[in-house]
Amino acid sequence: MESGTTSRENRAGKIICRPPAIESDDRIFLAWQRSHMANERTFLAWSRTSVSLLAFGFVVERFDLFLKYLARAGDIPVALRPSSEVMYLSLFSFFLAGLATLVSGVRFLRVRRHINQGEAVYSVVPDVLVVISVVVIIVMALILSFPTILSKI
DSSP states (O other), rough: TTTTTTTEOOSSSSSEEEEOOTTTTTHHHHHHHHHHHHHHHHHHHHHHHHHHHHHHHHHHHHHHHHHHHHHHHHTTTOHHHHHHHHHHHHHHHHHHHHHHHHHHHHHHHHHHHHHTTTOOOOHHHHHHHHHHHHHHHHHHHHHHHHHHHHHHH
């Protein structure tokens, strides 16, 4: 077996992972460092996504204030009332932001442990959650806008 490899096969042909020998070769050490830095960048990207979801929820919740100020600036009499549907959309966005923060922290720690142990185990669950969340937000926004669109027709 070559020095610095992180896995070997047992008699049954099953791969047994072991920690990388980072002290044995500079290339292995640099690859190990790059893996950890990539994991950190991914965690930061997830954190930015969480902050964006929070901001989206806040903007959706307070958009009626913007419309009121815009109407006052143009001397247009407008009576806007708070919408419970918009509140649900913003609360869902807040919930997704919290969930994304939690999932990103757990994912960061799991991937870090896998890197340190030399395991090549990856999960697509967080990525699927993000796609489903975005689709649900878009569908909710469309459903909530249908009454307004239909009233204008």
